[in-house]
Structures are given as structure tokens and as C-alpha cells.
Amino acid sequence: MSAFCKAIIPFVFAVFFCLVVLYPPAVVQAENQIPTKTVVVTGTGKIHQKDSARAREEAIANSLVSAVNRVAVELFPLESLVRNFQAFNEMIYGNTDKFIQDYKVLAEVPSVNNYRIMVEATVSINTLKKLMSSAGILLEEKPLPKILVLISDQNLSDRLPKYWWGQEKYFSESSSINALVEPIKTKGFPIIDPHIITQSTRFDPIYDKPDLNDTEAVTLGLGSQAGVVIVGKSVASSGPNIMGKNIRSFKGIVSARAIRTDTGSEIATTMQTSVTTNTDEIAGVRDVLSRAGSLAGEDLASKIVASWQKHEEQSNILEIIIKGTGDIANFEKLRRFINNISGVKNLQIKELKPDEATILVDFQGIAKELADALMLNTFESMGINIYEVSQDRLRIELTPG
Numbered sequence: 001m002s003a004f005c006k007a008i009i010p011f012v013f014a015v016f017f018c019l020v021v022l023y024p025p026a027v028v029q030a031e032n033q034i035p036t037k038t039v040v041v042t043g044t045g046k047i048h049q050k051d052s053a054r055a056r057e058e059a060i061a062n063s064l065v066s067a068v069n070r071v072a073v074e075l076f077p078l079e080s081l082v083r084n085f086q087a088f089n090e091m092i093y094g095n096t097d098k099f100i101q102d103y104k105v106l107a108e109v110p111s112v113n114n115y116r117i118m119v120e121a122t123v124s125i126n127t128l129k130k131l132m133s134s135a136g137i138l139l140e141e142k143p144l145p146k147i148l149v150l151i152s153d154q155n156l157s158d159r160l161p162k163y164w165w166g167q168e169k170y171f172s173e174s175s176s177i178n179a180l181v182e183p184i185k186t187k188g189f190p191i192i193d194p195h196i197i198t199q200s201t202r203f204d205p206i207y208d209k210p211d212l213n214d215t216e217a218v219t220l221g222l223g224s225q226a227g228v229v230i231v232g233k234s235v236a237s238s239g240p241n242i243m244g245k246n247i248r249s250f251k252g253i254v255s256a257r258a259i260r261t262d263t264g265s266e267i268a269t270t271m272q273t274s275v276t277t278n279t280d281e282i283a284g285v286r287d288v289l290s291r292a293g294s295l296a297g298e299d300l301a302s303k304i305v306a307s308w309q310k311h312e313e314q315s316n317i318l319e320i321i322i323k324g325t326g327d328i329a330n331f332e333k334l335r336r337f338i339n340n341i342s343g344v345k346n347l348q349i350k351e352l353k354p355d356e357a358t359i360l361v362d363f364q365g366i367a368k369e370l371a372d373a374l375m376l377n378t379f380e381s382m383g384i385n386i387y388e389v390s391q392d393r394l395r396i397e398l399t400p401g
Contacts, residue, residue, distance in 0.1 A: 020285065035125040036101055037074070037363045041066040047116040056108065056113035061077020061096070067121035068092050070098045072128060083188060089130055098131070099123050120260065144309070147184060148192045150217055151177050151256060152210035152233045156285055161210035161233060164194045165203055165220060176234035176254050176284045176293030185304055189232060197224050206332055214266070218382075221261040228267070232256025234293065238286045246279040252288030254296040258304050268303035270297040316392060318370060319350070324398035327358045330382045334398065341373045348379040367394055 030383075043063025045055035069092060073081065092099075098301035103121040110116075153162035153237065154176045164169040181191050207216060212231055220342055221229035232255050239249030251273065258268040278284030320338070325331040339347045343364035353356040363370055369388045387396035 011208065029290045036070045036122050036290065037125055038120060039067050039070050040118065040120050040124045041070060042116060042118050044346060045117075046112055047110070047115055047120065047199075052110050052115055053353065055110070056117065059108075059115045059117040060103075060105070060119060061242065063117055063119040064096050064100050064103060064121055065092060067103075067119070068096055068123055068128065069141075071099075071123040071125070072132070075125065075128065076132065080188070082185060088132070099128050105131065113178075114389075144187075144189050146190045146225060147181075147228045147230060147258075147304075148197075148221045148224050148226035149177060149181060149194075150212055150220065150229055151180070151254075154210075154233070154235045156236055156238055156281065161235075163210050165212075166199065166208040169205070174234060174293075175250065175288070176289035176296075179290045179293030180230075180256070180297035180300070181211075183294065183301045184230075184304070187301045189301075189304070192224050192226055214264060216266050218259060218261050218380075221259075228258050228259055228260055230256050230258050232296075232302065234289060236289050238281075243277070247275050247277050248281070248284065249275060250284040250288045251275050252285070252290075252292040254289070256294040256296055257298060258300055258307075267307035268300050270296045270299040307361070316366065318361055318363050318367050318392050318394065319395045320359050320361060320396060321395045322357045322359070322398065324355060325352075326355045327382070327398065330379075330398050331357060332363050333379065333382070334384070336378075337377060338370075341370065343369070367392060 004064075023339050032353060041063045043059040043061070043066060043359065045058030045060075045062065047055040049102035072088070072092070101122040101124045103119050105117060106120055107118040108116065144291040150163070150165060151174075153176065154161040164170055180397050185191055203220075207220065210233065212220070214231070217229045217231045221227075234254045235252070237253075239251050252275075253271070253273050255271040256269070257266055272292045274288040274295070276284060276287050276291070320335065322331065336345065338359075339346060339363060342360055342364075343362065346362040348360045349357065350360050361370070367389055371386050371394055374384060374386065383399040385397040385399055387397060
């Protein structure tokens, strides 16, 4: 290598270091700011008894609701908003002030009966996403996991609980289970039909019991390609209270937990109770189980959505130490490739040395997944040797191609 090359390489690295480290890209700086969306909307207030001031307040309030609505429609999938329109409507009208960061009136025109106003409003995207997620509204329309329901059912006349995954393959029109799956299906989650599974599956005797543990439930879920299993029990009982000769009390309890099959982790749990009175035993039991099942389903549905959304959005800051960066072209080629990997939100150079670089990657996943993505690519002018993969760090060496 010539003396000129030896002298110029440290200079190039120094300039590169100043550009990418001391003056990070605008996108990195922007991530430290609170994301907002500014829109211009109009609102109308009705003038009653010549009270223009009150009509003006009503017009501003309506315009702010319109602003939040407009941003929500731009951010979230229409299918998700339609499925959850009632929850979306209640959330917007009840929390408008939480979403609006600031606003200003651009123009206003009072008339005989109405007060019309034009407003520029700034909506907090973070707050909107957070409350939408807590309301069980999906932030992105991604494929949702199939759900397998493993809930045993014990009615008043049953000596023991009944369940479909045993040797007898018992199926019943359970009021509690039917009511439980309904709100989950409304959220868009596909429910696996147990009849189809039993036609092609022979269950091991170890599963012939009403109370499955997490490992057993996950194994059955994986066998049916379920992403989530819901395990639990539904029990109906006769209450001690009696009024007159015919009116009796009935109690229904539905307890369940949801488990991810890919990780085996519990993501939701619920226990719901309902009590009612009736002169007819069949109708009374059906009523309490249906109510308890519906409450359990609504609770599980919102928790599963929130957990699934959180998992999809979760990202980690990974440190990647790269040796052999003396060839700047190869280093840049690798850096661009990493930046384009699915799940990489941001890449920033932390440190540069003569033949080594350290970069930080905001990655939606774990280091092993990023390493796998790198291994699947073939670089024309170089090879890569990934010689260390830990929880939050990769060590890579660039080798001649």
C-alpha cells in the first residue's frame, strides 16, 4: 500500500465518523420527538337562544373530534375500525382532550342558526395508538393467529366435566363456550373447529383429562397450527337461594387463560361469574353460562389483542461489531443490507476504528433472527463470518469474496 493510501484512510474514517456519529441523520433525531399529526378541520355548533359563545365552544369541540377521527382513519386499517366501531366511537368522544396536543382557530363565521369554525389541530399519535390498543383495536392489519379453545364444560346434570379432546370426543352446544368465542371472532381471530381436528387426530391418553397444563395445551395447539390456545373450564351450579316453590338461583363460572404456542407464555387470564334466577333450570343455566362466557370472551379478546400488538411492535437495540471494515465499499454494502432487513427500524454507527466498526440497530426481534437474515444473503465481493450471537450482540467478520 502506498504512503498516500496509508495517510488518506484515517482521514476518510475521521470524516465519515463526524458525519454519521456527531451529526446523526435527521430520522434519528426525529425519533426523540413526540410524533404528531396536524390537520385542518371544520366544526359546527347550533345557536340556541342567541347564545353564540356556547355555540362556538360546541363548534370547537366538534372540530377536535373530527381531527382525531381523521388521523385515526389515516393511521389504522379500515377493517379494524369497522369491526370495533362501537369501542372506537366511545373512546374518541370520551377522550378527545387526551389526543389533542394543541389547536388554534383559523376562521369562524356565525350565522343566524349555526356557528361554523375552522381549526388547525395537532393530534398526538402516541396517545392515540396507546388508547386504541388498550381498547382492543389492532394498529396494523396483520394476519392474526388461529385460536384453539380447550375449555371443559360441567353442567348441573354432569357428574364430571366434559371435553372434546378426550377419548370419547364429547361435543356439546355449550352456552358459555359459544358466548366466549363470539367477541374473539369479532376481533378477527379465526377459531379452529374441533370437529375437524378430531377427524384426523388420535389423541394420546395423557390428554384425556379436563384440566390440561400449559405444556399439554401448547402441544395440542401446535398440532392444529394454532398460534394461541385458550384453556379453562366452565361450571354451572345451583345456588342456595330459593323464592317460593318455583324460583331458584343459578351460578355460572368461566375461568380461562390464553397461551402463545410459539413461546409457551401466558398472555391473558380471566375469571367471570354470573348469577341469575329462573323458574326453569335449563333456561337459568343457559343464561348464567352465556353471561359468564360473554364476559370472559370480551376480557380475553381485548387482552390478546393488546398482547399480540405489543409483541409485534416490540423491538430491541442490538449491537453489531464488524471486523474487516478497512474495505469501506464492503462495509457500506453490509450496512445498507442490514438497514433494509425486515424489522430494522433504525441503524446508527456508534464507533469507528481503522479496521472495526460498531453499529446499533433498532430491531423488531432477537439477535438470532437478525443473524439468520444475514446468513441467507450472498454478497458478490465478500463473505461474512458471524462468530458470536448473544442476546443483544452480534460479532461479524468481513472476509474476501
